[in-house]
Amino acid sequence: MKIAVLALQGAFIEHEQRLQQLGADTFEVRQLSDWQQPKDGLILPGGESTVQMRLLRGLGLYEPIREAILQGLPVFGTCAGMILLSDGYLGTMHIRVRRNAYGRQLGSFHTEGAVTGIGDRLPMTFIRAPYIDEILSSDCRALAEVDGHIVAAQQGNQLATAFHPELDPDLRLHQHFLQLIAEARS
C-alpha cells in the first residue's frame, strides 16, 4: 500500500511516521511530478491552509488532486487538511468549516473523545484549529463532537478531523484510514 503525503508545508513528516508504523509505504508530494506516481491514498496534513492552498494552485496540483479525490481516491485531511477538503477550497467534502474557530494559540487545547466507528477516548490535539460549522449533504456524516461542535466527519472515502491524530501516539485513526483504502481497493 502506497500513500501520497502532501508535503508543501506543515506537519507532514509526523503523518509519514504514523503510516510507516502501521506498515504502509509513503511518498512526499512537493510538485506535479511527485503526484504522478501510483498511489492508493492521500494525506492532507496540518499546517497553514492559506500557504498550502496557494502552493497547490501555484504548482498546478489543485486540479489533479481534486479530480483524483472526486474519482474516489481515499483521502485523510487533518486541521488545515480538513479546510482544504471543505467547501470553498478543494470542495470535495460537503462541509463548511470555520477557520481559527478556537481563536489564537492561547485557545489551543488537548482533550479526549469518542469517534463513531473507531472508539472511545481518542486523544485530540487542537492547534489554532477549525471546526465544522455545517454538513451540507446527507452522504457526509459527523464522527465526533467536542463541546457541541463537529470535529470529525466522513463522506465516502474522505475522512477529515479538526484535530491532529498525527501528533499523538494513538494510531486508531490512521488504522481506520488504511482500512478505508483496503476496502476501496477490493
Next chain:
Amino acid sequence: MNNERQNLNRQLAQMLKGGVIMDVTTPEQARIAEEAGACAVMALERIPADIRAAGGVSRMSDPKMIRGIQEAVSIPVMAKCRIGHIAEAQILQAIEIDYIDESEVLSPADNIYHIDKTKFDVPFVCGAKNLGEALRRIAEGATMIRTKGEPGTGDVVQAVSHMRLMQSEIRRLVSMSEDELFEAAKQLQAPYELVRFVHENGKLPVVNFAAGGVATPADAALMMQLGAEGVFVGSGIFKSGNPRKRAAAIVQAVTNYQDAKLLAALSEDLGEAMVGINEQEIELLMAERGK
C-alpha cells in the same frame, strides 16, 4: 506553564515547518505576506536593517500596531520582546500574540538572565548560535529555536555558520557513548536531560528554523539543505525591489528546496535584492547578545 501547554506550544511550531515567517511593519505588508504564502508574520515597527541604521535603543513594538496586524491576517502573528524583558513579554501575552520572539534584534533589557519562559502560556522562539545556547533556551521554556544569523545585513554567512555548527554538535552527541554525555552536558553548559534527548533522537526537542540574513530564494534553499525546518525572512523582503514576487518565490523555494531547475526559475526577475552589508562592515554584532 504546565506540560500540556508546553506540548501545544511545541506543536504549533510543528505546524509552521516547511514555511516562511516574514517580518512586517504594517497591516498592508502583512496582507502581502499572507497572500504570498507566509505561514506566519512577525509584527515589528522597524525591520532589522532599519533598526541597525537608526541605532539607539530598540524596544517592543506598540501593541496597537501589533493588533492592527492581528486584525489584518488569519495566519499566526508573532512579535518581539527584548531579551530578559519580562514585562514586555507579559504585555504581548495580554494581547494574545501567537508566538513571542525573545530577540537579540532588540536592545537587551538584561545582560545576564533570559526570561523564565516556563511562567508563560504563550509560546516563545529564541535565537541560538550553537547547541549549548539552543538547549539553554529550551530549558528556560522556549518551544522553538532559530539561528541568530546576523539580522538586517542581507548576508547569510552567519546563519550558515550557526546552522552548520548546531548540526555538527548534534551529530557529535549522537555518536557519543552514554557515559560521555555527562561531560558533554558540562561542556555545553546545558541540562543533562536535554543532552540525552539529542543523543537519542539526533535532533532538538523543538522545531529549528533559520534566521538572519536570508535575502533570496537560493539563501532559503541553502538553509533548508543545511537542516533548517523552515525560514524567517526579516529585512530581505520589504527592503527589496519587488516584495510581493520575492516573498512568493522564497515560499516556493522552501517547499522545493532540492529542485535546482525550479529554483532557477524562481530566482528570475525578482528585481533588486536588498543591498546588504557584510559582517566586517558593521559595528554591532547582534548575534553576540544573550548567550
